[in-house]
Amino acid sequence: MALDDRKTSATETRLAAMVMPDVGCTKDAREAALARVRAMGLPQRRDEYWKFTRPDTLIQPEAPEAALFDAGEEPMFSDVERLKIVFVDGVFSPEKSDDLALEGVQIDRLEDVCCKDDHWAEDLYGALEADGHDPVHRPLAALNTAYAGDGVTIRVTGKPSKPISLIYTHEDVTSDVFLHHVVRVESGAEATILENGPAAARFNKCMEIDIADGGTLHHIRAQGRDHERRAVTHLFARLGTESVFKSFTLTVNGVLTRNEAVVTLTGDDAVAHVAGAALGDGDFHHDDTVFVTHDALNCESRQVFKKVLRNGATGVFQGKILVKPGAQKTDGYQISQSLLLDDDSQFLAKPELEIYADDVACSHGSTSGAIDEDALFYLRARGVPRDIATDLLTLAFLAEAVEEIESEELRDEIIGRLEGWLERRRG
Amino acid sequence: MLEIKGLKVKLEEEDKQILKGVDLTVEAGKVHAIMGPNGSGKSTLSYVLSGRDGYEVTGGSASLEGEDLLELEAEERAALGLFLAFQYPVEIPGVGNMTFLRTAVNAQRKARGQEEMSAAEFLKVVRAKAKTLKIDADMLKRPVNVGFSGGEKKRNEILQMAMLEPKMCILDETDSGLDVDAMKLVSEGVNALRDAGRGFLVITHYQRLLDHIKPDVVHIMADGRIVKTGGPELALEVEQNGYADILAEVA
Numbered sequence: 091m092a093l094d095d096r097k098t099s100a101t102e103t104r105l106a107a108m109v110m111p112d113v114g115c116t117k118d119a120r121e122a123a124l125a126r127v128r129a130m131g132l133p134q135r136r137d138e139y140w141k142f143t144r145p146d147t148l149i150q151p152e153a154p155e156a157a158l159f160d161a162g163e164e165p166m167f168s169d170v171e172r173l174k175i176v177f178v179d180g181v182f183s184p185e186k187s188d189d190l191a192l193e194g195v196q197i198d199r200l201e202d203v204c205c206k207d208d209h210w211a212e213d214l215y216g217a218l219e220a221d222g223h224d225p226v227h228r229p230l231a232a233l234n235t236a237y238a239g240d241g242v243t244i245r246v247t248g249k250p251s252k253p254i255s256l257i258y259t260h261e262d263v264t265s266d267v268f269l270h271h272v273v274r275v276e277s278g279a280e281a282t283i284l285e286n287g288p289a290a291a292r293f294n295k296c297m298e299i300d301i302a303d304g305g306t307l308h309h310i311r312a313q314g315r316d317h318e319r320r321a322v323t324h325l326f327a328r329l330g331t332e333s334v335f336k337s338f339t340l341t342v343n344g345v346l347t348r349n350e351a352v353v354t355l356t357g358d359d360a361v362a363h364v365a366g367a368a369l370g371d372g373d374f375h376h377d378d379t380v381f382v383t384h385d386a387l388n389c390e391s392r393q394v395f396k397k398v399l400r401n402g403a404t405g406v407f408q409g410k411i412l413v414k415p416g417a418q419k420t421d422g423y424q425i426s427q428s429l430l431l432d433d434d435s436q437f438l439a440k441p442e443l444e445i446y447a448d449d450v451a452c453s454h455g456s457t458s459g460a461i462d463e464d465a466l467f468y469l470r471a472r473g474v475p476r477d478i479a480t481d482l483l484t485l486a487f488l489a490e491a492v493e494e495i496e497s498e499e500l501r502d503e504i505i506g507r508l509e510g511w512l513e514r515r516r517g
Numbered sequence: 518m519l520e521i522k523g524l525k526v527k528l529e530e531e532d533k534q535i536l537k538g539v540d541l542t543v544e545a546g547k548v549h550a551i552m553g554p555n556g557s558g559k560s561t562l563s564y565v566l567s568g569r570d571g572y573e574v575t576g577g578s579a580s581l582e583g584e585d586l587l588e589l590e591a592e593e594r595a596a597l598g599l600f601l602a603f604q605y606p607v608e609i610p611g612v613g614n615m616t617f618l619r620t621a622v623n624a625q626r627k628a629r630g631q632e633e634m635s636a637a638e639f640l641k642v643v644r645a646k647a648k649t650l651k652i653d654a655d656m657l658k659r660p661v662n663v664g665f666s667g668g669e670k671k672r673n674e675i676l677q678m679a680m681l682e683p684k685m686c687i688l689d690e691t692d693s694g695l696d697v698d699a700m701k702l703v704s705e706g707v708n709a710l711r712d713a714g715r716g717f718l719v720i721t722h723y724q725r726l727l728d729h730i731k732p733d734v735v736h737i738m739a740d741g742r743i744v745k746t747g748g749p750e751l752a753l754e755v756e757q758n759g760y761a762d763i764l765a766e767v768a
Contacts, residue, residue: 463570468607469617471567472677473595473625482620486611486660 097131100149101229104132107151108237115204119216123235126220130229139226142406142438143348143377148230148322153266153292156318156345163510165257166286166312167503172255173197175242179260179290180267182240186257194248195281200241200270211243211272218298218326222352226381231324231350234296238270245274246281246305253282253310253500258289260316265290271297275305275333282497283307288314288344293321303330303357309337310500312507313344317373320346325364331357331386338495340504341368341376342511348377355382355389355417365394365494367504369511370403370435377406378426384417384450393424396491398484399435400515410442413450420445422452429487430460431480481512518716519543519566519685523577526558526565535561537741538577543685546713550727551720552752553738554760559720560604562738563689567601568594581685595621596628598684602674602691609661614673617661618643622680646679650706667694668702675706686710687718692726704729724756737763 110120133145147154176186182199190197203209216235222228267290301307327335341347353362368376382391397405407426428437439456461483469479485508495501526536535558543549553559565572566579568591579586586594623633647657650672662670671691678686692700707730719730735751736743744767
């Protein structure tokens with residue numbers, strides 16, 4: 091189908107400002123991705139999945155400036171024993187990173203993939219992204235595959251003793267960054283990947299995750315607190331038989347965030363949980379767009395998204411469970427909720443179920459509401475001051491999403507951040 | 518202890534007068550009961566005293582040990598020593614019962630300028646008190662009142678009362694939804710807290726709760742006023758003859 095002129099022109103304007111990195115072995119994948127971008131066109135407001143989120147600042151040639159923000163607290167996961175991989179404005183920093191050698195995992199910088207013969211990631215780069223456009227186009231992910239300047243490939247072969255921690259720092263107020271990571275979890279292997287930091291003024295990140303039979307991956311992400319940063323991220327996950335993928339994202343601040351997760355359960359008895367907690371105050375637009383496909387027997391999926399919004403902040407949720415023909419005994423769950431702390435904020439939700447099998451259990455719900463006045467009075471009648479009671483109820487609202495994090499240490503780390511955010515806004 | 522004079526209250530949202538001049542004094546160490554037909558204003562009285570939104574005081578006063586209650590926020594009244602055992606305890610998903618109790622105890626201590634209770638000390642005290650109310654570790658861990666039976670919810674109210682050690686306890690239809698055994702357990706919990714420094718206001722429809730929690734004074738409330746006051750025998754009279762006789766008598 092031919093694109094309309096406006097779309098073509100916006101796409102070409104963006105592409106004209108891009109330079110494809112010269113990285114030999116991914117060249118074919120990048121060229122193919124570029125062709126996909128041209129065929130799909132970059133997103134426009136009228137596109138079905140961009141009705142609630144304006145794509146213009148994400149596709150304009152220059153990244154809008156984003157002031158650096160000193161949060162005045164230690165970066166996330168600072169006390170967690172982990173293997174640090176640091177990117178400064180999207181460029182891998184060997185000085186700031188740990189030695190990448192760790193038992194049970196093979197980590198390479200993306201550009202090194204091509205230096206090694208028959209590198210495992212060579213065929214995977216861009217492959218899950220390429221499969222992830224049916225039926226919904228994700229052109230910004232294809233743009234990422236074509237132009238990603240850096241990234242890592244992580245192959246989990248055992249059970250590494252500590253999490254692999256991707257840290258994105260931001261020093262340049264106009265940085266426009268494309269990072270692309272490829273993760274493969276081998277059969278029976280298990281690892282935890284952490285991500286945190288603002289990354290850039292405008293950050294486009296793509297992570298392709300391939301989990302073999304019986305593999306397990308925990309993914310915990312805290313997106314940077316810079317108020318003016320923009321981010322569009324894609325997670326593409328493919329799950330084999332009896333594999334497990336659990337992803338949790340904390341988003342605090344950021345003028346614009348669009349997180350897409352595209353998860354496909356291709357092997358029987360696989361489990362995928364995708365969860366998120368977002369806290370927005372003022373000029374904050376946060377969009378979770380999630381697409382879970384059940385294409386095997388007896389798989390379980392959960393989508394749990396909670397947003398706390400105040401001072402005109404906007405939350406968006408577009409979530410889908412697609413159950414393909416034959417994917418019997420599917421257990422699908424989806425909940426998206428917002429807690430509106432004032433009358434100025436808004437939550438826009440589009441939950442979707444599409445089911446082509448007859449022996450499945452799928453439930454979904456979406457709500458938007460204020461603090462429960464009865465619960466608030468109950469707490470106050472026991473002597474808990476209004477502001478503390480409100481915070482307690484806000485944390486309670488977020489609990490279902492946060493509890494998706496299995497590790498108690500990491501969960502407490504996230505809860506600490508939530509409490510800090512609430513505390514700073516007290517009174 | 519608790520002094521209510523000519524208290525008049527209407528609903529904030531509609532022009533409906535609920536309390537039309539309530540006079541009531543509860544002395545320290547005494548148990549007062551309020552009985553009365555549905556819609557007489559008993560629960561409203563308990564909500565207004567504890568500071569719930571939605572009511573407008575149009576006249577009169579209410580004080581606790583000389584402090585004007587009506588000027589205070591709900592949490593300030595609680596810290597002053599006022600406690601309301603709810604007729605319908607609220608379920609709060611996501612907040613653990615123990616966290617809730619500890620937050621409440623320490624918030625009140627802080628408001629009174631006392632030192633907060635340490636986690637270890639708190640745990641010791643709460644376990645001992647929970648045991649006498651047959652509240653097990655699981656109930657303490659679960660979210661506040663979520664999935665609790667009617668009896669468990671009421672026992673949980675009494676546990677909160679025991680932990681907070683208020684000066685003035687208002688029990689709003691604590692017997693509703695309780696079977697005989699649960700009523701006995703809850704009553705024992707209340708009786709254990711009776712002492713010379715503490716006042717009780719027990720709101721109930723039925724005499725049977727008063728068999729377990731023996732009142733010193735019984736008031737009959739009707740149409741927003743206390744219409745009759747007497748000793749425990751007044752409750753028995755209600756039990757035998759209903760409210761009709763009394764209401765006819767005072768009309």
